[in-house]
Amino acid sequence: MITKKYTDSGPGLLKIPVSFETKQMKVLVVSGFLGAGKTTFIKTMAQCSGQDFCILENEYGEVDVDTALLKEETENINVWEMTEGCICCSMKQSFASSLLTISGALDPEYLIVEATGVGLLSNILANISQIEYDRIVLLRPVTIVDAGTYFYYQNKFDTTFQDQIQAAGTILLSKGEHMSVRELEEIRRDLRRMNPAADIVTEPYSEKPFRWWKDLLSAGMDGRKISAPGKESSAGWENIGLRNVRLSSPEELLYLLWEAISGNLGAVVRGKGILPCGKEWLRFDITDSRFSITGTEPSKESSVVFIGMQLKKNQIRRSFQFRISSEQDCDQSDRK
Numbered sequence: 346m347i348t349k350k351y352t353d354s355g356p357g358l359l360k361i362p363v364s365f366e367t368k369q370m371k372v373l374v375v376s377g378f379l380g381a382g383k384t385t386f387i388k389t390m391a392q393c394s395g396q397d398f399c400i401l402e403n404e405y406g407e408v409d410v411d412t413a414l415l416k417e418e419t420e421n422i423n424v425w426e427m428t429e430g431c432i433c434c435s436m437k438q439s440f441a442s443s444l445l446t447i448s449g450a451l452d453p454e455y456l457i458v459e460a461t462g463v464g465l466l467s468n469i470l471a472n473i474s475q476i477e478y479d480r481i482v483l484l485r486p487v488t489i490v491d492a493g494t495y496f497y498y499q500n501k502f503d504t505t506f507q508d509q510i511q512a513a514g515t516i517l518l519s520k521g522e523h524m525s526v527r528e529l530e531e532i533r534r535d536l537r538r539m540n541p542a543a544d545i546v547t548e549p550y551s552e553k554p555f556r557w558w559k560d561l562l563s564a565g566m567d568g569r570k571i572s573a574p575g576k577e578s579s580a581g582w583e584n585i586g587l588r589n590v591r592l593s594s595p596e597e598l599l600y601l602l603w604e605a606i607s608g609n610l611g612a613v614v615r616g617k618g619i620l621p622c623g624k625e626w627l628r629f630d631i632t633d634s635r636f637s638i639t640g641t642e643p644s645k646e647s648s649v650v651f652i653g654m655q656l657k658k659n660q661i662r663r664s665f666q667f668r669i670s671s672e673q674d675c676d677q678s679d680r681k
């Protein structure tokens with residue numbers, strides 16, 4: 346018998362979802378010129394909000410040393426990169442399919458898109474809204490503006506710079522700590538002139554309270570509130586479902602399942618999956634603190650699901666190899 350839903354009324358009544366009920370992935374685009382501090386902002390947001398993030402970086406046209414830092418310093422974050430072109434113009438198609446694959450394969454609550462500094466924010470938003478449907482929802486975008494170079498960029502890169510400001514829902518001024526109130530007010534007035542509707546923050550965002558981050562992560566494009574971040578059910582049950590995953594050997598699966606029942610991936614109470622582990626396809630089940638592994642026929646799609654409390658979602662994601670590319674469904678070579 347196949348059960349599609351699980352209840353949150355306690356471990357005894359928990360049913361494993363066989364087909365996924367994909368959660369809505371909320372997409373926050375963070376834009377800003379190179380050096381404005383996009384990476385620092387994303388890092389701060391991850392720390393201050395404590396939410397489940399994956400990050401997609403588009404680093405076209407800039408050499409960003411921050412990426413390596415972000416990966417190293419924020420252990421609980423998954424970072425994916427698109428470096429071959431600009432997601433506002435040349436990579437529309439692969440950008441769209443990447444969003445869909447990430448939503449399906451990694452199942453994050455939030456995907457933060459760190460836009461290239463040279464990209465037009467309005468184009469990026471337009472590209473996402475073309476694929477926006479019940480699985481993906483756009484949040485009000487954030488633009489980071491370096492206070493120190495504001496008037497210089499305003500004159501020098503007028504089109505891109507102004508587009509990033511005009512299309513923003515929230516504008517955050519960075520590096521304004523050492524500027525006078527008068528200087529900051531002058532920038533604020535100029536920002537207001539270009540974008541009368543945006544929330545403009547000139548004080549350091551790192552001092553903002555939890556409530557502010559929560560609002561930032563729940564404001565839709567039209568200002569309407571999208572379901573607030575937080576626990577997924579009142580009882581605290583969570584689940585994560587991943588697709589297109591693989592492991593390099595059966596031993597790796599064995600190790601992973603030991604980790605799961607030892608509590609190293611959070612309090613996993615149920616788990617289920619079918620995936621290739623090296624040359625063979627295996628099926629596993631976790632029930633309370635036991636697991637079983639059996640061999641199985643190759644399947645069209647690999648998938649795993651974990652249910653429990655305080656799941657270490659990014660650690661779980663990192664335990665698997667993914668195929669995040671538009672070609673993933675064409676590659677049949679290793680499925681025999």
Ligand SMILES: [Zn+2]
Nearest residue numbers: 431433434464
């Ligand atoms: Zn572009």
